[in-house]
Amino acid sequence: MEQGLLHDFEARCTQEEAPSCQSMCPLHVEVRPFVKFMAEGNFPEARKILDRLMPLSGVLGFLCDGPCTAHCRRNTVDGAVNLPMLERACAELSAFVKPMSMPGSGRKAAVVGSGLSGLSAAFELAKKGYEITLFHAGAPGGRLLSLPTKQLPRNALPDALEMLERLRVTFAELPVFSSGRLESALADFPAVYVGLDDEAVQSSEYGTALLEGGLPDPLTLAARGTDVFAGGLPADAGPSFILEAADGKKGAASVDRVVKGVPAASAREKEAVYLSTLYTDVSSAAGNPAVIPADPAAPTAAEAVAEAGRCLQCRCLECVKHCPYLARYKGYPKRYAREFYNNLSIVHGQRKANTQINSCAECGLCAVLCPYDADMGAFCADVRREMVRDKRMPPRHHEFALQDMEFSNSAEVAFFRLEPGRSECGWAFFPGCQVPASRPEQTEAAYAHLRHALPGGVGFFFSCCGAPARWSGRPALTASTAAALREQWTINGKPVLIVACSSCLAFFQAELPGIPARSLWETLAEFPLPDAAGPAGRTLALHDPCTARHAAPMQENVRKLLAAVGQEVEELALSGKQTRCCGYGGLAAYADRETGDLYSLSRAGDTRNTLLSYCVVCRDRLRAAGKPSLHLFDLLFPREDAGQAALRPPPGISARQETRLSFRRSLLQRLWHEPPVRNPLMDEILLRIDDAVAEKMEMRRILRDDVKAVLLYAGEHGAMFSNAASGRSLACLRPRQVTFWVEYSREEDGPYRIHDAYCHRMVVPGVPGEGAPSPCTVEGYAVKGGRM
Amino acid sequence: MSTADLRDTDAEGWVCVTCGTALERRSVDITYMASVFKVELPRCPKCGFTLIPPELALGRMLEAEKILEDK
Numbered sequence: 123m124e125q126g127l128l129h130d131f132e133a134r135c136t137q138e139e140a141p142s143c144q145s146m147c148p149l150h151v152e153v154r155p156f157v158k159f160m161a162e163g164n165f166p167e168a169r170k171i172l173d174r175l176m177p178l179s180g181v182l183g184f185l186c187d188g189p190c191t192a193h194c195r196r197n198t199v200d201g202a203v204n205l206p207m208l209e210r211a212c213a214e215l216s217a218f219v220k221p222m223s224m225p226g227s228g229r230k231a232a233v234v235g236s237g238l239s240g241l242s243a244a245f246e247l248a249k250k251g252y253e254i255t256l257f258h259a260g261a262p263g264g265r266l267l268s269l270p271t272k273q274l275p276r277n278a279l280p281d282a283l284e285m286l287e288r289l290r291v292t293f294a295e296l297p298v299f300s301s302g303r304l305e306s307a308l309a310d311f312p313a314v315y316v317g318l319d320d321e322a323v324q325s326s327e328y329g330t331a332l333l334e335g336g337l338p339d340p341l342t343l344a345a346r347g348t349d350v351f352a353g354g355l356p357a358d359a360g361p362s363f364i365l366e367a368a369d370g371k372k373g374a375a376s377v378d379r380v381v382k383g384v385p386a387a388s389a390r391e392k393e394a395v396y397l398s399t400l401y402t403d404v405s406s407a408a409g410n411p412a413v414i415p416a417d418p419a420a421p422t423a424a425e426a427v428a429e430a431g432r433c434l435q436c437r438c439l440e441c442v443k444h445c446p447y448l449a450r451y452k453g454y455p456k457r458y459a460r461e462f463y464n465n466l467s468i469v470h471g472q473r474k475a476n477t478q479i480n481s482c483a484e485c486g487l488c489a490v491l492c493p494y495d496a497d498m499g500a501f502c503a504d505v506r507r508e509m510v511r512d513k514r515m516p517p518r519h520h521e522f523a524l525q526d527m528e529f530s531n532s533a534e535v536a537f538f539r540l541e542p543g544r545s546e547c548g549w550a551f552f553p554g555c556q557v558p559a560s561r562p563e564q565t566e567a568a569y570a571h572l573r574h575a576l577p578g579g580v581g582f583f584f585s586c587c588g589a590p591a592r593w594s595g596r597p598a599l600t601a602s603t604a605a606a607l608r609e610q611w612t613i614n615g616k617p618v619l620i621v622a623c624s625s626c627l628a629f630f631q632a633e634l635p636g637i638p639a640r641s642l643w644e645t646l647a648e649f650p651l652p653d654a655a656g657p658a659g660r661t662l663a664l665h666d667p668c669t670a671r672h673a674a675p676m677q678e679n680v681r682k683l684l685a686a687v688g689q690e691v692e693e694l695a696l697s698g699k700q701t702r703c704c705g706y707g708g709l710a711a712y713a714d715r716e717t718g719d720l721y722s723l724s725r726a727g728d729t730r731n732t733l734l735s736y737c738v739v740c741r742d743r744l745r746a747a748g749k750p751s752l753h754l755f756d757l758l759f760p761r762e763d764a765g766q767a768a769l770r771p772p773p774g775i776s777a778r779q780e781t782r783l784s785f786r787r788s789l790l791q792r793l794w795h796e797p798p799v800r801n802p803l804m805d806e807i808l809l810r811i812d813d814a815v816a817e818k819m820e821m822r823r824i825l826r827d828d829v830k831a832v833l834l835y836a837g838e839h840g841a842m843f844s845n846a847a848s849g850r851s852l853a854c855l856r857p858r859q860v861t862f863w864v865e866y867s868r869e870e871d872g873p874y875r876i877h878d879a880y881c882h883r884m885v886v887p888g889v890p891g892e893g894a895p896s897p898c899t900v901e902g903y904a905v906k907g908g909r910m
Numbered sequence: 911m912s913t914a915d916l917r918d919t920d921a922e923g924w925v926c927v928t929c930g931t932a933l934e935r936r937s938v939d940i941t942y943m944a945s946v947f948k949v950e951l952p953r954c955p956k957c958g959f960t961l962i963p964p965e966l967a968l969g970r971m972l973e974a975e976k977i978l979e980d981k
Binding site (some may be wrong): 357411471472473476477516517518581822839840842843844845846848852854861863865878880881882883884885886887888 | 916921923924925926927928933938939940942947951953954957958959960961962964967968971974975976977979980981
């Protein structure tokens with residue numbers, strides 16, 4: 123993957139951006155952890171956070187003017203968090219911990235002026251091991267000396283000065299800052315910082331001369347030549363202690379660079395304040411008005427804790443809040459994108475992100491929720507294509523889905539017929555592969571209704587659209603599947619397709635834009651309803667399928683149909699454009715069953731009402747998650763047992779395939795009078811499988827046809843083991859990349875009793891199917907393969 | 911060639927129907943994703959038909975397959 127793609131994605135996900143309070147703080151104090159510790163009453167830890175970036179917190183902690191508060195997200199709720207109050211409380215209630223100063227580096231620098239900016243510069247450089255000489259006139263402290271003790275406690279400044287002395291700062295008093303004397307004193311130092319917030323410096327001959335050439339460079343504070351830096355001048359709004367401290371810190375960094383021979387100006391943009399792009403939704407923030415301390419000069423611990431508790435701890439996580447997949451891995455899209463990118467680059471070693479990459483439903487919800495349109499699904503799709511291209515895609519993740527697709531597109535299942543009795547059709551009904559597999563009678567009823575409603579003939583096109591090829595990252599297979607569809611469509615007179623499944627419709631629009639295709643629901647909404655259509659007799663929560671997320675007309679037509687039926691509908695909080703996925707999208711549930719279940723369970727938990735979907739896979743997955751669920755067909759084309767429809771269990775993988783076969787057979791027989799084509803031997807084998815074994819087979823993705831193929835092969839070739847003690851046989855067959863084993867016995871009346879069925883992918887010599895001729899190529903074994 | 915401990919496979923009582931022979935433990939090379947493992951497995955001494963018990967297929971074999979697929 124090109125790095126540009128990663129960087130573009132990373133730039134969209136702002137979760138790692140600093141909150142605005144931090145980005146707009148001249149010192150970039152890490153406000154979130156600071157306030158979090160304050161809220162916990164853990165003042166020593168809060169102090170450590172403060173000390174990390176704030177010079178002389180024992181002084182500045184009392185004086186910070188809090189420019190951050192103007193940018194606090196709580197302003198739009200009930201007022202900013204009072205950071206200056208929290209800093210004051212922290213400085214008051216915790217002890218300053220002397221910083222670990224580097225051992226003497228032998229480096230020297232000078233500071234002129236003992237206002238807050240000069241003291242801050244001296245502090246920052248001394249921490250780095252510099253021997254600092256600080257030139258001052260009169261008692262050190264500048265403007266700090268004149269502050270009332272209510273504002274700055276009596277001991278704060280003396281303590282700070284003492285600490286500076288312990289950090290090897292030498293205070294050198296000069297009675298007057300005359301240019302000549304100072305210049306000669308500074309001649310011994312490679313670089314100097316001048317704190318102009320000290321009145322004695324600013325008004326001196328030296329200070330005036332320094333500013334004659336203009337104001338210091340805002341980026342580096344360079345004031346003269348390459349070795350004199352100056353700061354601490356009041357801003358337009360007046361003097362500000364935090365700006366003075368920030369200048370001292372910035373000037374110290376410039377001095378340090380000059381002394382070390384590093385360019386003073388390079389890569390310093392991030393030191394300035396900036397507006398953060400971090401998005402935080404505050405619409406659901408509960409009201410919690412600001413705490414007014416009884417004595418503003420001395421907030422109590424309880425007051426500070428309460429005020430800190432108002433902090434929203436700004437984060438984005440808009441997508442993570444609503445996506446069980448993104449939440450599952452405890453991160454956020456930017457981090458995942460980096461991990462996936464690295465996963466692609468691994469040459470030796472485990473590619474640990476494979477399962478994660480393949481269990482994203484690619485449903486698009488994150489992109490809709492993201493204020494900057496970061497689409498994790500689209501990113502995963504790119505990564506999957508690259509994995510396939512590099513032959514790094516784990517075979518197990520998508521194989522079953524692809525073989526199921528192959529089955530649905532095989533001559534045994536797929537067909538296109540013009541309406542009986544017609545030689546051309548303006549329309550063709552395309553139900554997809556899953557609707558007939560789950561709702562065969564109703565698919566047939568819908569087809570009859572369309573034939574009745576639409577003039578010009580309605581053909582029937584039974585096939586899988588190819589969505590699994592696309593989801594699994596296989597462009598070549600996607601293209602060949604689409605080409606086959608186009609060919610059938612062309613041969614049959616290029617009718618307008620009426621598509622029952624939103625995934626199919628999305629696939630047609632993306633891969634076959636030249637084929638006119640419209641939603642079944644749109645078509646049905648244009649005509650009188652079927653006679654039998656009716657409401658469910660209770661409110662239904664409407665679940666829009668994720669593949670209809672951007673199909674607003676389809677969503678509207680479904681609602682129109684429901685209104686026409688007289689159905690009472692609950693609109694879910696996340697619906698329409700913001701709907702959730704059932705876990706089938708992107709083949710997520712195939713790559714990782716547990717993540718797939720998390721998707722369906724989250725959706726099932728969104729309502730107490732019975733769910734209604736117009737995607738049959740959604741309906742069946744939501745039902746499998748324990749939720750009473752209906753498909754729109756259950757209202758429009760109800761069966762006789764309509765009252766039980768919401769509880770009907772979803773068909774398993776074998777039943778789906780068998781229903782596709784029987785659906786085709788019966789439809790072709792009834793409407794076109796065509797005899798069935800299928801190896802009759804497969805249907806002659808009768809299986810008895812109890813529920814426990816059937817469930818194991820479902821989990822292991824072993825079809826009943828797989829079992830039959832093993833039995834058929836064993837019966838014809840005698841390749842099996844037998845066990846006299848148990849009276850059972852054990853046979854196997856490797857029709858494709860999977861070896862199936864079946865443990866069975868013969869019942870007295872003929873059928874096979876299946877005791878166990880299991881499979882593996884490793885290749886074991888001496889297993890039938892290894893080497894030619896493979897039995898799977900024998901017409902009629904019809905093994906679709908499956909796996910764990 | 912790698913070796914893997916895929917033993918502890920119980921195949922007590924199974925007989926190869928084609929040869930009418932009891933199975934014996936033999937070293938077998940099983941392969942996957944360009945890796946070869948030498949494993950002792952119950953095998954028909956006459957025709958070589960090899961038995962993979964469920965606990966092996968669904969346990970250590972599955973684990974090994976997944977590791978190899980993510981390599």
